[in-house]
Structures are given as structure tokens and as C-alpha cells.
Amino acid sequence: MIEIKNLQKNFGQHEILKNISLSIPAHQVVAVIGPSGSGKSTFLRCINGLETITGGTITVDGHVIDANASKKAQQKEIYAIRRKTGMVFQQFNLYPHKTAVQNVMEALLVVKKMPKEKAYSIAANLLEKVGLAAKEDAYPSQLSGGQQQRVAIARALAMEPKLMLFDEPTSALDPELVGEVLKVMKELAEDGMTMIIVTHEMKFARSAADRILFMADGVIVEDAKPAAFFEHPQTARAQKFLQQVTEF
Amino acid sequence: MDLVIENLPFLLKGAYYTLLITVVSMFFGLIIGLIIAIARLKGNRILRGIARAYVSIIRGTPALVQIVIVYYGLVDYGIELGPLTAAYIALSINIGAYVSEAFRGAIQSIPKGQTEAALATGMTERQAMRRIIIPQAIRYAIPPLGNTFVGMLKETSLVSVIAVTELMRSAQLLVAQYYVYMPFYAAIAAMYWIMSTFFTFLLNKIEKRLSVY
Ligand SMILES: Nc1ncnc2c1ncn2[C@@H]1O[C@H](COP(=O)(O)OP(=O)(O)O)[C@@H](O)[C@H]1O
Numbered sequence: 425m426i427e428i429k430n431l432q433k434n435f436g437q438h439e440i441l442k443n444i445s446l447s448i449p450a451h452q453v454v455a456v457i458g459p460s461g462s463g464k465s466t467f468l469r470c471i472n473g474l475e476t477i478t479g480g481t482i483t484v485d486g487h488v489i490d491a492n493a494s495k496k497a498q499q500k501e502i503y504a505i506r507r508k509t510g511m512v513f514q515q516f517n518l519y520p521h522k523t524a525v526q527n528v529m530e531a532l533l534v535v536k537k538m539p540k541e542k543a544y545s546i547a548a549n550l551l552e553k554v555g556l557a558a559k560e561d562a563y564p565s566q567l568s569g570g571q572q573q574r575v576a577i578a579r580a581l582a583m584e585p586k587l588m589l590f591d592e593p594t595s596a597l598d599p600e601l602v603g604e605v606l607k608v609m610k611e612l613a614e615d616g617m618t619m620i621i622v623t624h625e626m627k628f629a630r631s632a633a634d635r636i637l638f639m640a641d642g643v644i645v646e647d648a649k650p651a652a653f654f655e656h657p658q659t660a661r662a663q664k665f666l667q668q669v670t671e672f
Numbered sequence: 673m674d675l676v677i678e679n680l681p682f683l684l685k686g687a688y689y690t691l692l693i694t695v696v697s698m699f700f701g702l703i704i705g706l707i708i709a710i711a712r713l714k715g716n717r718i719l720r721g722i723a724r725a726y727v728s729i730i731r732g733t734p735a736l737v738q739i740v741i742v743y744y745g746l747v748d749y750g751i752e753l754g755p756l757t758a759a760y761i762a763l764s765i766n767i768g769a770y771v772s773e774a775f776r777g778a779i780q781s782i783p784k785g786q787t788e789a790a791l792a793t794g795m796t797e798r799q800a801m802r803r804i805i806i807p808q809a810i811r812y813a814i815p816p817l818g819n820t821f822v823g824m825l826k827e828t829s830l831v832s833v834i835a836v837t838e839l840m841r842s843a844q845l846l847v848a849q850y851y852v853y854m855p856f857y858a859a860i861a862a863m864y865w866i867m868s869t870f871f872t873f874l875l876n877k878i879e880k881r882l883s884v885y
Pocket residue numbers: 435440458459460461462463464465466467
């Protein structure tokens with residue numbers, strides 16, 4: 425499903441992602457963990473083309489972003505990938521001038537050019553799926569953080585993605601609202617969605633993911649099954665990180 | 673006072689032209705301003721340069737000079753515009769520069785995450801701009817645009833120099849006819865004030881209405 429070869433990403437002089445190669449089969453749930461500033465968000469954003477890549481190739485469902493291809497050719501591939509990929513952001517990024525259901529409908533109307541009634545019925549179904557059927561007409565400002573993030577997930581699902589990217593989806597939430605978002609994500613995982621989740625929720629990573637990528641300084645330092653990673657981290661970096669996050 | 677009342681229909685006709693010029697110039701100014709703002713933010717180097725030069729020149733020269741250039745200056749090149757047309761053109765171009773600054777500020781104030789969220793769902797840059805960014809930016813731009821509009825209402829008095837009989841020139845003509853100043857000038861001051869206040873009130877209402885979310 426995803427094939428990454430020698431991915432390199434620089435911001436100016438700084439090499440943020442260093443020669444990353446990996447492949448992710450369909451239906452796999454991958455949790456990406458690691459210290460802040462290690463390049464997790466950048467890694468995710470390269471996959472759907474929110475960042476241009478400096479070197480290497482990224483293949484998603486047959487569409488290839490090649491750092492050596494022309495800008496135009498890359499852009500074309502990026503659009504193709506985005507149509508198959510949903511993304512959920514730490515800060516939700518809901519459209520504040522649109523209601524919950526309008527947020528979910530928007531891409532269906534604009535990108536898929538779907539008639540309004542059809543888009544509405546899809547959006548309403550998705551809101552129901554994330555437990556927000558009653559909040560269709562609420563504006564984001566009228567929703568709690570957990571509700572906003574669930575709308576954001578519904579918005580991403582509306583395009584029927586084959587791949588979902590989550591960038592710390594619960595980091596901006598009050599602790600008591602984290603559970604409702606993780607629950608929706610778990611259901612998605614159980615439905616067989618291919619997911620890459622950057623998260624600091626270790627318990628969730630352990631229980632919901634099939635695979636852990638531990639990133640530090642722009643490198644994937646460990647790539648293991650959750651049980652193996654959490655019980656026997658191989659590197660000093662990972663051991664130290666796990667100690668820090670589980671300390672208190 | 674009697675003189676003013678006697679000539680009120682004439683003054684009201686002037687006020688009508690003042691309003692007409694304001695509204696027409698604002699309308700075209702909004703279109704010009706939006707295009708210029710987008711050119712400055714999203715255009716290539718040439719477009720950005722042109723847009724920046726336009727804003728700089730317009731904001732750095734008096735509106736009065738712009739008006740006489742459009743009306744008298746263009747005659748040298750065989751372009752003879754009617755006074756009202758010249759007023760529309762000069763003031764639309766003038767207001768466009770201020771509008772573009774209001775839009776540019778508003779567009780820049782929309783968080784980057786909004787565009788990214790839209791792109792991530794498969795929208796093109798242009799679709800994200802049109803559907804997500806501009807609708808939000810317009811709301812942010814309404815207070816500065818309101819100020820621009822009310823400012824324009826007063827600025828229209830400048831076109832009296834090219835013989836457009838708006839409110840200012842209506843008073844000047846009456847003064848020339850009756851040889852008294854104060855009643856007429858006081859009357860138009862009051863009329864300008866009433867119009868400005870009315871629009872300020874209206875804009876506050878619109879602003880409130882739009883801030884539902
Ligand atoms: N747009 C940017 N311009 C310059 N540097 C950036 C940019 N985005 C991220 N970085 C840098 O890249 C590094 C990795 O950032 P990020 O991918 O956000 O890490 P993480 O998500 O793991 O916390 C950081 O050092 C950050 O400062």
C-alpha cells in the first residue's frame with residue numbers, strides 16, 4: 425500500500441528526515457512515536473504532499489511522488505494521493521464558518537462535485553458513525569475539542585480514503601476527552617483501515633497498533649511489533665524515551 | 673435656513689450622487705482589491721510586483737491628484753471621459769488599493785491549517801482559497817472595509833473639482849447663487865454626518881450578524 429524509499433527532507437540546511445525507507449501493507453495500523461522535534465509530523469506530511477520532499481520516492485497505492493520528477497508531475501501524483509488519503513490534525517482545523525455537517529460535505533461537493541443531497545446523506549451517516557448525529561448543525565466553536573476532532577475524522581472519511589494519517593489527534597484535548605476520539609480510531613482500525621498515527625498515547629499505541637515506528641532525529645530507530653517494542657526496546661534512545669513517557 | 677429648505681431637493685440630488693459614486697466605486701474597488709490581494713499573495717513574481725507597485729503608488733499619492741489625472745490628464749492621450757465616469761474610474765482604482773490591503777491582512781490572518789485541511793481532502797489551492805479562505809477572510813475584512821467605505825463617502829467630495837454635482841458641488845453652486853456660505857455648508861456637513869453615521873451603524877449590524885460562529 426505504501427512504499428517509501430530513501431526519503432529525505434530538508435528545511436533549508438537542516439536535514440529533518442534522513443534516508444527513510446519502509447513499506448506498509450494495506451490494513452496495517454502503524455503508530456509513530458518519538459521525542460518532539462524528531463520529524464514525525466514532517467514524515468506524515470510528506471506522505472500526502474503537504475511538504476515537498478528533498479530526496480527519494482513515496483508510493484501510495486500506485487501513485488509515486490519522486491523527488492527527481494518535475495514539480496508538475498509531483499503535484500499531479502500528490503493530488504491523486506490526497507484523494508485516497510485522509511488526514512487528521514492536532515488542532516482539528518475544522519472550517520469555523522461551516523457547521524459540522526457542512527465540514528464533512530465540503531470536499532464531496534467541491535472535489536467530487538457530488539449533488540448536495542447525496543453529500544448530505546453521506547455526511548450525516550459519518551457523523552452518526554462518530555457519535556455526533558445530534559450535532560450536525562453545530563458550528564465548531566459550539567463543540568468540545570473531542571467532538572471537533574471526531575467531526576474532523578468524519579470529514580477525512582468522507583472522501584472514502586484508503587489511508588488515514590493522524591498527527592497527534594488527541595494532544596490538544598483535555599484528558600477526559602481523549603477516550604472518545606481514541607474509541608473512534610479503534611473502530612476504524614477494526615474496520616481494516618490502513619492508518620499511520622503519530623501519538624503520545626502509549627497505551628493506545630500498544631493496544632490498537634500492529635506496528636510501532638520509533639523515530640528520533642529524523643531516523644526510524646526501531647520498527648517492531650508493539651509488545652516487542654514496549655517490553656524489549658532495542659536501543660538506548662527508545663529505552664530512555666519510554667522511561668520518560670511512563671515516568672509519572 | 674429657509675434657503676436651505678427651499679433648495680433641499682437640489683441638495684438631496686447632490687447627496688444621491690455622493691451615495692451613487694460611493695457605492696459604485698466601492699463595488700468595483702472590492703473586485704479590484706480582491707484581485708490585487710490574491711495577486712500579491714499567490715501571483716508569480718511579475719504579478720506580485722505589479723500589485724505591490726499599484727498599492728504603493730495609489731496610497732502614496734493624493735486622491736485629488738488621481739482624480740485630475742484620470743479626468744484631465746488622459747485628455748492629452750485623446751481619452752475624454754465624462755466627469756461621472758472619470759469619478760467612478762479614479763475612485764474605484766483608489767479604493768481598490770485600500771481594499772486589497774484589508775483583504776491581504778485578512779487572508780494572512782487565516783491559520784495555515786485551514787488551507788492544509790482543505791488540501792488534505794483533495795482540494796486544489798484555488799478551491800481552498802475560494803471555498804475556505806476567502807469566505808473567512810471576508811468576515812475579518814469587514815471592519816476595515818467598513819472604514820474604507822465611510823472614508824470613501826467623504827472622499828467623494830473631491831470629485832467636485834471635476835464638475836460632478838455631488839453634495840459638495842451642490843453646495844458650492846448654491847453659495848455662488850445666493851452669496852451666503854454658512855447655511856449651505858453647514859447643511860451638507862450635517863448630511864455627510866448623517867450618511868456616515870447611518871453606514872457605520874449598518875456595518876456594525878452586519879458585523880454582528882456575521883459573527884454567529
Ligand atoms: N516549516 C518548517 N520550517 C523549518 N523547520 C521546520 C518546519 N517544520 C518543522 N521543522 C523542523 O523540523 C523538525 C521536525 O519537526 P516535526 O516534524 O514537527 O517534529 P515532530 O512532529 O516529531 O515533533 C523540528 O526541528 C522542526 O523545528
